[in-house]
Amino acid sequence: MYTLMWREFFSLLKSFKSIAVVAFFILVTFIISRFLGKLPYQFALGNTSPFLLSIRFLVGAFGFLFGLALSHDILNREMESQTIRYLVTKTPRINLIAGKSLGIYLFWIFSVTVSFIIISYYAKSFFLFSYIQLLSFMAYVVGFTIMLSFFIKKTTYSMFISVILGILIPALGAYVTAIKIDWDTLIFTLPVNNETGNLLVFIPYFLKFILPYYYFSFDSALSLIPFFLGVLFIILVIILFKRSDL
Amino acid sequence: MKVIEVKNLKKKFGDKLIVKGLTFDVYEGEIFGFIGRNGAGKSTTVNMLTGISYPSEGNCHILGQENIDLVKKDIGVMPDAANYYYEMTALEHLKFFAGVKKIKPTTIELMNILKAVGLEGNERKKVKAFSFGMKKKLGVAQALIGNPKVLFLDEPTSGLDIQSSLEIQQLILDMAKEKRTIFMTSHNLAEVEKICSRIAIIEDGVINKYGSMEDLQKKYTNEQLVSIELGQIPQNIVEKMTEILSPFVIETHYKEGYLYCRIEDRNLTPKIIFALSKEEIEIFEVKQEKATLEEIFLK
Ligand SMILES: Nc1ncnc2c1ncn2[C@@H]1O[C@H](COP(=O)(O)OP(=O)(O)OP(=O)(O)O)[C@@H](O)[C@H]1O
Ligand SMILES: [Mg+2]
Secondary structure (H helix, E strand, O other): OHHHHHHHHHHHHHOHHHHHHHHHHHHHHHHHHHHHHHOOOHHHHOOOOHHHHHHHHHHHHHHHHHHHHHHOOOOHHHHHHOOHHHHHOOOOHHHHHHHHHHHHHHHHHHHHHHHHHHHHHHHOOOOHHHHHHHHHHHHHHHHHHHHHHHHOOOHHHHHHHHHHHHHHHHHHHHHHHHOOOOHHHHHHHHHHOOOHHHHOOHHHHHHHHHOOHHHHHOOOHHHHHHHHHHHHHHHHHHHHHHOOOO | OEEEEEEEEEEEEOOEEEEEEEEEEEEOOOEEEEEEOOOOOHHHHHHHHOOOOOOOEEEEEEOOEOOHHHHHHHEEEEOOOOOOOOOOEHHHHHHHHHHHOOOOOOHHHHHHHHHHOOOOOOOOOEHHHOOHHHHHHHHHHHHHOOOOOEEEEEOOOOOOOHHHHHHHHHHHHHHHHOOOEEEEEOOOHHHHHHHOOEEEEEEOOEEEEEEEHHHHHHHHOOOEEEEEEEOOOOHHHHHHHHHHHOOOEEEEEEEOOEEEEEEOOHHHHHHHHHHHHHOOOOEEEEEEEOOOHHHHHHO
């Protein structure tokens, strides 16, 4: 498992793309925070550091895109080329998924940590809670990526889909997080009119709870829910992968 | 000791039954040959035995375990089709695979494996520059990592030159001597006949012939060929011989001092010898020619 983990970690780390991602996070954080810092209505930000706002925004907006684009082929490429047969005859299948997932997650922990260390050096404080929130967010992204790579069998499709979802999910996230939960509709619509047309009403609510964004509006342990959702995705893949012909 | 125990193994693809209920055992130290025509279901079976795919029905125990995960450390598998990481060298592959298997062989040990399969001198070449045969050899090499107790080799010698095939055959024989168990498929029947202690012939998803070479020969040769070495004899005696043997043989054929008789039952051999000696024909040697695996296979 650890061999697979380190292999995924280092292959991400060594590629030019990964350096580009971290550089992007840090550079744009500086640009945005500069811009925010110059705004006359600085009080609007309250006590929040402009650095913090911008890194949170960047990871939220681009985490999916980068995470998916870098690792959309982590499983399907090996299934497509059948290199996976050499792995699966040497280690239990659960180790294979776990190792690969940990490998990419480690890479994101590394990237987020490096970004935070550099930013906190300039901001002169370390934003522990946001750091944990973003790690939780990236765990969700990793789980989602593993799931995508498992379900979309062709790497050319998963590439395409990952770009689309990478843009669509943050947009959807922003939208559904903004909608208010109307408990009356939720409770009373279902038993009365359970036709498909009315069930569509629930999609935004469903997305609201299944996407990671909503949970970050809480400054509490609820921010950890995306982490567990990510783990759940990986467990789902492990269960289905166990019954797959390779 | 039973190392591989297969019971009623079946595999469906969609609703098409491909492997239709196999039952067989492989014992410790055996080289078990699994042969059959293209598409008979050999690779499908190997894949089910090794955890690449799962059985639709039935089960198999490897080293007494039904859960293949528990014995992955003890098995070495060369699947029929699999690919490499083209940017990695042969040696890097073995190192990586050893890590996946959670074992830490030294570089020298890995170099020795590559040498044993005939990849000496190509250890640090990237696999994208490998020929078909070289990739095949690397396939055998990766199965040998960690000196596993059971080896599954799906066509280990197909596409190899004669010399390389002989080397791999020798390697397999050496492994068996060390009490390793080998399950292999092959289309080279001479090879199977030479190195395998027992053989199963699968046809359309069913094993229809199964046993040691001697068992198969006994069972599937109802017609036998006897060759008799005679002294030089004049042509008119040949015709006479044919005549006196006609009650016992299906067919006779004389060529350069040898008389070949096709008979239905080996118990007729003494009668032939008796008839010939009565005519005072000199007999130097009598040999029972056995059916080859090819003949058994085609039956
Ligand atoms: N993934 C699959 N989906 C559907 N059918 C399959 C699949 N894999 C194999 N088959 C079918 O199963 C049958 C047996 O295939 P298998 O590869 O086991 O044959 P084989 O005995 O190994 O043949 P060969 O000597 O050519 O290697 C074939 O008819 C093949 O088309
Ligand atoms: Mg095959």
